[in-house]
Amino acid sequence: RKEVEQDPGPFNVPEGATVAFNCTYSNSASQSFFWYRQDCRKEPKLLMSVYSSGNEDGRFTAQLNRASQYISLLIRDSKLSDSATYLCVVMNSGGYQKVTFGIGTKLQVIP
Amino acid sequence: SQTIHQWPATLVQPVGSPLSLECTVEGTSNPNLYWYRQAAGRGLQLLFYSVGIGQISSEVPQNLSASRPQDRQFILSSKKLLLSDSGFYLCAWKGPGTSGYTFGSGTRLTVV
Numbered sequence: 001r002k003e004v005e006q007d008p009g010p011f012n013v014p015e016g017a018t019v020a021f022n023c024t025y026s027n028s029a030s031q032s033f034f035w036y037r038q039d040c041r042k043e044p045k046l047l048m049s050v051y052s053s054g055n056e057d058g059r060f061t062a063q064l065n066r067a068s069q070y071i072s073l074l075i076r077d078s079k080l081s082d083s084a085t086y087l088c089v090v091m092n093s094g095g096y097q098k099v100t101f102g103i104g105t106k107l108q109v110i111p
Numbered sequence: 112s113q114t115i116h117q118w119p120a121t122l123v124q125p126v127g128s129p130l131s132l133e134c135t136v137e138g139t140s141n142p143n144l145y146w147y148r149q150a151a152g153r154g155l156q157l158l159f160y161s162v163g164i165g166q167i168s169s170e171v172p173q174n175l176s177a178s179r180p181q182d183r184q185f186i187l188s189s190k191k192l193l194l195s196d197s198g199f200y201l202c203a204w205k206g207p208g209t210s211g212y213t214f215g216s217g218t219r220l221t222v223v
Binding site: 032034036041042043044045046049087089091099101102103104 | 147153157199201205211212214215216219
């Protein structure tokens with residue numbers, strides 16, 4: 001089983017739609033969780049951290065389910081500019097806090 | 112504020128040629144620095160990380176090497192490039208505690 005698994009998509013959604021991505025992780029001792037956004041041929045950029053209680057940033061909501069070992073990202077009212085690849089990132093405890101990236105889920109918002 | 116610089120942005124090199132990619136960080140001291148590679152259609156693969164000057168750890172065996180000659184400088188090198196070395200190379204800096212990574216703008220390397 002991969003350490004971090006994501007559906008690579010693509011998810012094609014119309015403007016204004018709500019879309020959700022899940023990401024599962026295998027190490028139950030994982031400490032920290034993030035969602036990154038990567039535009040085509042660009043570097044990944046931090047979208048948001050994921051907190052145990054769930055957190056929201058505008059149209060984006062991230063949640064963590066430790067019991068089932070997955071994190072989710074919900075995007076409401078999708079915009080064309082949301083089209084990108086969304087990377088799930090898991091940080092484990094360790095000497096240098098090992099970070100594992102998912103392969104990413106590609107989102108295409110259609111007019 | 113902290114910034115991370117990476118160059119060059121694009122590189123086309125023949126098989127067997129050497130490689131040197133440079134990454135520098137500003138606005139912080141003693142950062143943890145990382146080199147990642149992203150092959151086409153694949154996830155990010157950690158190549159090297161460094162927790163201090165002269166301290167390099169390798170995650171995967173390969174014909175690449177890394178060096179950290181100064182606190183805020185991280186260099187990725189190869190003596191002889193292979194076709195399989197093509198990819199998008201990203202330098203990253205990690206903040207303290209459980210904060211996430213900040214990536215440089217990346218170098219897109221094509222070995223021909």
